[in-house]
Amino acid sequence: MEWLGVVEGVLVVLALAVLPLVLFALRRRWLARRGSMFECALRLSTRGTRAGTPGAGWALGVARYSGDRLEWFRVFSLAFRPRLEITRRGTTVLETRAPDDAEVSALYGNQRVVVLTDADGQQIELAMEGGSVTGFLSWLEAAPPETCYPV
Structure with missing residues (x-):
């Protein structure tokens, strides 16, 4: 027994x-x-990363569009709620760029980095495939007429 x-x-x-x-x-x-998803890494700002550690602070995730919001979820999480929501209104794209050498190892292959500020003025960096960048920029530009999207 x-x-x-x-x-x-x-x-x-x-x-x-x-x-x-x-x-x-x-x-x-x-x-x-609940909607089509795409791979999308996130870095809220470089201020919160360890000083002197290039490429640090990236979190792998997936994103999806939900009306006037982009919802971002961590890949390795059990949470059913988005970790971050970016609203279309008030979001401004500052630049798109290729990842630097230190960032390449932290991101998926062939991703571009989109640097933006949200409605609260917080700087956010998203890394996504080229087609997803095009879709994201189109989604921002397709805001209703009363919104102002600076390009």
């Missing part, structure tokens, strides 16, 4: 190890069903 307790213990540990993976897969599926 001693072995029965060991088997139960192993099954409990196995269930606890598998449960986060199942939740992660369910979250990813739920996010994909």
